[in-house]
Amino acid sequence: MQREDKQLELVLENFQSKLNEFKAQIYALIFKLEHERDNVNWTTVLDTFAVFSTQYTAIMKYLSYEKLPQLRNYSVLPLMLNPERDEDLARITENRVPALSHDIVPDFLRTKTEPEVEHKLMQVEHKAGGLQFETAQKQLAAFNKVVNHVLDLVSKAREEWEVETGARVGIGQTSSVADLHTLVSAVSMGKNLKPMVPQVSPGGMMVPPTGRPVTPSMGPNTPPMGMMPKPPPGMKTNVKAAGAPHPYR
């Protein structure tokens, strides 16, 4: 008996972690829908739903694994309904269920689909069952034809597109790593942008951002030589200039 209990606990734990994983994915989708409602495209949503469906199947498979205790043999029944807010319940359900009230219990503890849904499902199944074999074959053939046609269109478009992009590769180089490094070190550290030789103070001395002496071998982006190594007196006036009010202020 005890062994069984332990096993049940283990199974529930596993089950919960799977559910939490699933929940996180659903959260991510909701977050996306809330924040980027205007430009979520259907393909990504469809992909996400495909992932959900796989998750769901995996969970169902796990539950039906025969060595597991049959969860369906355990029943949950509400002992007491209470319209008052229950803090503990709110906490464990992350504020989704504030109270175990008459309103929500029929939905949360439901084991069968809603009668309305069940009825609709029956209707559809009945209709499918009553279909003649020949009519079904005919519909299948027509559907295949349409799909094949669309496939043709898509592959043709793809071929054309590939030829086009193939041609575009011919443009040659469009970006340069050296330029990227020049630009990024300029905006992040002011490399080649400093108006003067960095000030040197006895306490904390400011190392030039490159960590090497300024030499003409710095590359094509070095500003004219005259700009860089300024004598100390020039430096002082520059420091003042930075402190003085700017004309655009």
Add this chain to the structure above:
Amino acid sequence: MEAIKEAPIPAMDSLTSAMKNNIVPNQEYLLQGSVLDSAVEVLLHRLRGLCDNVDSGPETFHDHEMCFSIRSVTPQPLTLRVRRAIDYLDMPYQLRYIGQPELGDKSRPTILRNSIDVATTPTIVDFLTEMGFRMDFEYILRGYMFRKGRMKITVSKIFKMMVVGKPAPESVDPISQSYLVELSVLAPSNQDAIAEDMRVFAEQLKPLVHLEKVDYKRLTQPPL
């Protein structure tokens, strides 16, 4: 008129609770790349197709950025940036703190860095100077801005200013034959899902532009 009945909450308290609830956008996810001047038209064309602001066309900008620093007892100076629009003089100035970029491991698609963005009055330049900040460097940016959901894409040309404090067109010089391309999102902590979207978007710009996590530490080393 509906009167506010509750007592006002002290500003610091409401800021603290905003921080606790993770609604303060204080992190920037970033990818950077560059495109040669000759190919920028093709890139703009592609961005026009991919991004949201198609109808209005790309938004242009012309900004002046100044980088200020102050030295304290710690060896690392505190650096703040001030950015202002040259083409819209009545816009607020933007004061910005940017933290050390974190590259993370291979599984993280973008650079992550702390970022605090504050709109201020134009007096901020004088204010920082009087506080004891010194201007380290300044530059001009000119370019285009695109949006795609929460992502921001900028394509900008960086100019060096030949005269301190004078951003006039005749006294600026481009520092490279390329445009800087940046893809960024400013978000509260723990929204790593957006980084994945950025990676996907960056894929769509290949091979025209390779947006990558630029390693700032390696930039300080002399090239081999």
Add this chain to the structure above:
Amino acid sequence: MGVTIIQQFPMKENRTGAQIIEFLTKRVNALGAKQCGTFLVDCETYASIPQLGAQRTLHVFHNSEQPASVFAILDNGTGKTVPVVADALFDLLLLKMSSVYTSKKSKVEIRGPRFELNDFVIKIGAININHNVKGIIVEAEYRPCVVFGLCWDMLREFLQGFLGSCVSNIPPHYFQNRMNDIFQPLDTIQQYLDHITIYRKATGILQQYNTNTT
């Protein structure tokens, strides 16, 4: 947004701040003013570390009337002050500066009831320095006008109407060179700073006096 002026109301002996506020509340109620919530203005002061040379002082204000803004006023120690108005996140940036500007641990809060009376807004607040009530401050705003010089006379008369003779006939010092400028929220804050400075000095003298006598 109109023109706001700030007036001290003298503390009386054997009366607490709350009692004076109650007393003034009765008077403005008698004028027909309705209470609309409460207000809060706070100020934190920071000083630069000695390594930066001349000591600079930074005052950072929040005002519940402009809840999304932070007002910062820097005094560079040589008589020049520079104000900045910024977004609320400026407070976060200040934390980054804590190694160069340290808090002087002298938090000032002015809070109390807020009233509306047709075109006027009246606020009656107790000024707390480090949680001790130091005085009473009355703020009056005339909303339809944005130029101080055009409505000073009326505001003065209005204030004298319920505060009595403590309201001077001479415009506040702060406005003497700003009679015809467009009024901005920052002008309210600057006036608060002037008053806070006076109270702080007074406290300093009082403390000195106390330490001398003991």
